[in-house]
Amino acid sequence: MTKAIHPLEPFKIKMIEKIDMIDRDERTQAVKRAGYNPFALRAEEVYIDLLTDSGTGAMSDHQWAGLMSGDESYAGGRNFYNLEAAVQDIFGFQYVIPTHQGRGAEQAFFPVLAKPGQFALNNYHFDTTKGHVELLGAKARNFTIKESFDTSTYHPFKGNMDIKALEAFIEKEGAENCAFVMLTITNNSAGGQPVSMQNIKDTAAVAKKFNLKFIFDSARFAENAYFIKMREAGYENTAIIDIVREMYSYADALTMSAKKDAIVNMGGMIAVREDEELYIAARTYVVPMEGFYTYGGLSGRDIEALARGLYEGIDEKHLNYRVKQIEYLGTKLMEIGVPIQYPTGGHAVFVDAKKLLPQIPAHEFPAQALSVALYIESGVRAVEIGSFLEGRDPETGEQAHSEMELLRLTIPRRVYTQTHMDQIVEGFKKVVAIKDTLKGYTFEYEAPVLRHFTARLKPVE
Numbered sequence: 001m002t003k004a005i006h007p008l009e010p011f012k013i014k015m016i017e018k019i020d021m022i023d024r025d026e027r028t029q030a031v032k033r034a035g036y037n038p039f040a041l042r043a044e045e046v047y048i049d050l051l052t053d054s055g056t057g058a059m060s061d062h063q064w065a066g067l068m069s070g071d072e073s074y075a076g077g078r079n080f081y082n083l084e085a086a087v088q089d090i091f092g093f094q095y096v097i098p099t100h101q102g103r104g105a106e107q108a109f110f111p112v113l114a115k116p117g118q119f120a121l122n123n124y125h126f127d128t129t130k131g132h133v134e135l136l137g138a139k140a141r142n143f144t145i146k147e148s149f150d151t152s153t154y155h156p157f158k159g160n161m162d163i164k165a166l167e168a169f170i171e172k173e174g175a176e177n178c179a180f181v182m183l184t185i186t187n188n189s190a191g192g193q194p195v196s197m198q199n200i201k202d203t204a205a206v207a208k209k210f211n212l213k214f215i216f217d218s219a220r221f222a223e224n225a226y227f228i229k230m231r232e233a234g235y236e237n238t239a240i241i242d243i244v245r246e247m248y249s250y251a252d253a254l255t256m257s258a259k260k261d262a263i264v265n266m267g268g269m270i271a272v273r274e275d276e277e278l279y280i281a282a283r284t285y286v287v288p289m290e291g292f293y294t295y296g297g298l299s300g301r302d303i304e305a306l307a308r309g310l311y312e313g314i315d316e317k318h319l320n321y322r323v324k325q326i327e328y329l330g331t332k333l334m335e336i337g338v339p340i341q342y343p344t345g346g347h348a349v350f351v352d353a354k355k356l357l358p359q360i361p362a363h364e365f366p367a368q369a370l371s372v373a374l375y376i377e378s379g380v381r382a383v384e385i386g387s388f389l390e391g392r393d394p395e396t397g398e399q400a401h402s403e404m405e406l407l408r409l410t411i412p413r414r415v416y417t418q419t420h421m422d423q424i425v426e427g428f429k430k431v432v433a434i435k436d437t438l439k440g441y442t443f444e445y446e447a448p449v450l451r452h453f454t455a456r457l458k459p460v461e
C-alpha cells in the first residue's frame with residue numbers, strides 16, 4: 001500500500017457554495033423520514049454529497065463564459081456546430097446528436113439497435129442502460145472479468161470484458177439473437193474500473209466476427225484513457241486525446257452521459273462513426289423523444305458548455321488530480337481497515353460492505369446499511385451499488401444475484417478539497433467503531449423498475 005498523498009489542485013476557486021452540517025439527532029430523524037433511502041434526503045441535510053459524480057461537477061470560468069454565447073435558435077444553432085467539431089476532433093466520429101443526458105441517448109438509440117427478446121451484451125450495464133434494454137423487452141447480460149469481483153486483489157484493468165465468456169455466449173445463443181456489444185468505460189458498476197486498449201481491441205474483434213455493432217457507453221471515457229496511459233505498456237508517452245482517438249477507432253457508435261467526464265450539469269449525446277443509416281435512424285427517434293436533432297433536449301448554452309467541457313475532461317493535469325484525489329481517499333480508508341475495491345478506480349472509492357458488515361446478508365442490503373450509518377455518523381451521503389440496486393430478475397421476480405455489495409463514495413469533479421476527503425475518513429472511523437452493531441434493511445415500498453431510487457426501507461428487527 002502506498003502512502004496517501006493528496007495531489008495539488010490544478011485550479012483555484014472563484015465562486016463558492018455554502019454548505020452546513022445539521023447535528024446527529026437531526027440526521028437520524030432525516031434518514032428515518034427518507035425511508036432509509038439517501039435518495040429521499042433533502043440535499044441541504046447532507047454535508048458532503050457523494051451520491052454521484054453525475055452533473056455535480058464544478059464548471060470552469062471558460063465553460064460559464066460559453067453559456068453567454070448560447071445560440072437559442074430552434075434548428076442549426078452555432079453551439080451544435082461547435083459540439084460537432086469537438087466530437088469529430090476528439091472521437092473521430094462523423095455524426096453527433098445531443099440528448100438531454102445519457103439515458104436520453106439510450107432511450108432514443110436502443111430501439112434502433114435491439115429487438116424484443118434479443119440479448120444486449122455489456123461488460124457491465126449501468127442501471128439505466130439495463131433499464132432501457134428491459135423496457136424494450138430485450139435482455140441485459142454482463143461479462144465483466146472475474147478478477148473484478150475480488151476486491152482485494154490488484155488487477156490494472158478490472159473493468160475488462162471477459163472475452164471468452166462473451167464469445168461463448170454469442171456462439172451458444174446465436175448472433176441473430178444478440179442485439180449489440182457494448183463496453184462501459186470506465187466500468188462504473190465494477191468500481192469505476194478501466195478497460196484496457198487490448199481488451200477494447202479484443203471486444204471489437206468479437207463484435208466484428210459476429211457482425212454486431214460495437215458501442216461505447218462513454219460516461220467516463222477520459223478517466224479510462226488516463227488509466228491506459230498510466231497502466232498499459234506502450235501508452236506512457238501518448239497524449240490523452242490520442243489514446244481517446246485510438247479507443248474510439250474500434251467502435252461504431254457511442255452513447256454518452258456528458259454529466260461526468262464532460263463536466264456539465266446536464267447533457268448527453270449519441271454519436272456515430274460513419275454509418276449514415278444508423279445515424280439517420282437514431283435521429284428519427286431523437287426528434288419526438290428529445291427534440292430537434294441539433295439541440296436534443298438541451299439549451300444552446302448548455303451545448304456550448306458541453307463542447308468546451310469535452311476538452312477540459314481530457315486535460316491530463318485535470319485527470320491526474322482527479323484520479324489521485326480518489327486514490328488518496330481510498331488509501332486513507334484502507335489505512336483505517338476499511339476494505340475497498342482495489343486499486344481505486346476513476347470516479348469513486350467503492351467500499352466492500354460484504355467484508356465490512358459480514359453479519360448482514362445480501363438480501364438485507366449491507367451496503368445500504370453502511371450508507372445509512374455513514375450518513376448518521378458524519379453527514380456524508382453515498383450510494384449502494386449491490387443487491388438493492390441490482391433489483392429483481394424481470395422473469396422470476398426473485399432478488400437477482402449481485403456479485404458485490406459496494407458502497408460508492410462518488411467524488412464530484414473539482415468540488416471538494418483535501419479537508420473534505422479527511423472528513424469522510426473521520427466519518428468512517430466512527431462507523432468502524434460500531435460496525436458490529438449494524439443491522440440490515442427490508443422493504444416498506446418497492447417500485448417494479450429502478451427501485452433503488454424510490455424505495456422506502458425499514459430496519460430488520
Ligand code: F0G
Nearest residue numbers: 052054101102103126128188217219257
Ligand atoms: N452510463 C453510465 C456508465 C452511467 O454511469 C450513467 C449514469 C448513465 C449511463 C446514464 O446517464 O445519468 O446522464 O442519464 N450514471 C450516474 C451515476 C447517474 O451516478 O453513476 P445519465
